[in-house]
Every structure is written in C-alpha cells, then in structure tokens.
Amino acid sequence: NAGVTQTPKFRVLKTGQSMTLLCAQDMNHEYMYWYRQDPGMGLRLIHYSVGEGTTAKGEVPDGYNVSRLKKKQNFLLGLESAAPSQTSVYFCASSPSGDTQPQHFGDGTRLSIL
Amino acid sequence: GQNIDQPTEMTATEGAIVQINCTYQTSGFNGLFWYQQHAGEAPTFLSYNVLDGLEEKGRFSSFLSRSKGYSYLLLKELQMKDSASYLCAVTDSNYQLIWGAGTKLIIKP
Numbered sequence: 001n002a003g004v005t006q007t008p009k010f011r012v013l014k015t016g017q018s019m020t021l022l023c024a025q026d027m028n029h030e031y032m033y034w035y036r037q038d039p040g041m042g043l044r045l046i047h048y049s050v051g052e053g054t055t056a057k058g059e060v061p062d063g064y065n066v067s068r069l070k071k072k073q074n075f076l077l078g079l080e081s082a083a084p085s086q087t088s089v090y091f092c093a094s095s096p097s098g099d100t101q102p103q104h105f106g107d108g109t110r111l112s113i114l
Numbered sequence: 115g116q117n118i119d120q121p122t123e124m125t126a127t128e129g130a131i132v133q134i135n136c137t138y139q140t141s142g143f144n145g146l147f148w149y150q151q152h153a154g155e156a157p158t159f160l161s162y163n164v165l166d167g168l169e170e171k172g173r174f175s176s177f178l179s180r181s182k183g184y185s186y187l188l189l190k191e192l193q194m195k196d197s198a199s200y201l202c203a204v205t206d207s208n209y210q211l212i213w214g215a216g217t218k219l220i221i222k223p
Contacts, residue, residue, distance in 0.1 A: 040122075040215055041215055042118065042201070042203075042212075042213030042214050042215045042216065043157075043201070043203075043211075043213040044213070045210065045211070058210075091156060091157070098209045099144055099145065099205055099209045100144070100145055100162065100164065100205075102147060102149075102159035102162060103157075103159070103211070104159075105156035105157050105158070106156060107155065107156050108155075108156055
C-alpha cells in the first residue's frame with residue numbers, strides 16, 4: 001500500500017523556469033491538498049481539491065496552479081514562473097473527507113529556486 | 115486573524131513525561147489534530163479531539179478545552195525516537211486546517 005506518493009523528491013530550478021509536482025494516492029480519498037512548509041512557520045495550504053475535477057484556492061495560491069482530472073490519480077501542482085520565494089518543502093496530503101478525518105501526507109518535494 | 119501558538123522548542127529526558135501546549139484563536143472550531151513530524155519526513159497523525167476532555171492512546175494523550183481555546187499533548191515514558199516536531203492543527207468553521215508552527219522536542223539520555 002503506497003499511500004500518498006510525490007515526485008520528484010528533490011529539484012533545483014532557475015528563476016523563471018516552470019515545473020510540475022506530481023501527487024498520487026491509492027486510498028480512494030476524496031480530498032487532496034498541496035502545502036508548503038517553511039522554517040519557523042506552520043504548513044500553509046496552497047490549493048486543494050474536494051473531489052474529481054474540482055480545485056480551490058488555499059491560503060497562499062499565487063504563483064501556483066493545480067489540476068485534478070481523476071480522483072485516484074495525480075493531483076498536480078504547477079509553478080508557472082519559479083521565484084526564489086518559492087523555495088520550500090512541498091507536501092501533498094489526502095483525506096477521506098474534509099473535516100474530522102486525518103490527512104495522510106506524502107514524503108515531500110524539496111524544491112530550491114536559484 | 116487565525117492563530118495557533120505552540121512553544122518553539124522543548125527539551126526532556128528519556129523516560130520522563132512532557133506536556134506540549136497549544137492555544138488557538140480561530141473562526142469557529144471543528145476539531146483539533148496533533149501530528150508528529152520527524153526531521154526530513156512527512157507529518158503523521160497522532161490524535162484528534164473535538165469534545166472537551168482527555169483522549170488516551172498508549173503513551174500519548176491529548177487534552178482539549180474548547181472554552182479556553184487550549185489543548186495539550188502529553189507524552190509519557192519518553193523514548194529517544196520521540197525526538198521530533200509536534201504539530202497542532204485546528205479545523206475552522208470552513209473546515210480548513212489551520213496549522214501551528216510546531217514544537218521541536220529534544221530528548222536527552
């Protein structure tokens with residue numbers, strides 16, 4: 001049982017480059033989330049999805065886009081034009097529902113923007 | 115604004131007991147979670163409280179007082195492997211999780 005799988009695990013980009021982070025879960029969860037985690041700060045929600053074909057903005061959506069075409073498949077996070085301020089650890093998570101159920105996290109993607 | 119406060123760092127001794135506090139001010143309340151995060155790893159779920167009182171799960175217990183906007187995580191019989199960050203998170207009225215910055219717990223022999 002793989003749970004939540006994120007790729008890549010590490011990436012270094014130059015300012016202005018674009019890339020897509022991939023997340024997949026095999027638990028049939030409805031809800032999926034993208035967070036960023038920076039030193040000294042709590043996890044901050046970038047975008048989330050409450051089901052197949054739906055996405056919504058979180059706390060810090062600017063500079064990112066997402067897509068979720070099928071429930072069990074990839075929840076993609078795109079950086080349109082990478083900036084040094086987007087250097088962070090990115091976590092994908094999923095949960096059966098959005099309120100009382102715990103979220104299950106992937107191992108994270110460590111992204112550096114030079 | 116919404117705010118979750120936790121101590122930045124705590125130190126405890128192997129075999130002892132430690133209490134990690136969390137206070138919150140959020141727009142509504144629909145539950146409080148505690149997660150454990152080892153350095154360089156993903157957060158993992160520890161406990162969930164939605165009603166006042168103590169929830170016990172092995173060596174870990176979590177307490178909630180909704181009227182005080184307060185929770186704590188109690189770790190007993192500390193082991194070296196308990197060295198980690200402990201994250202408090204509250205589900206607000208929009209069912210969004212608001213996360214604290216985490217408490218780094220250092221266990222000394």
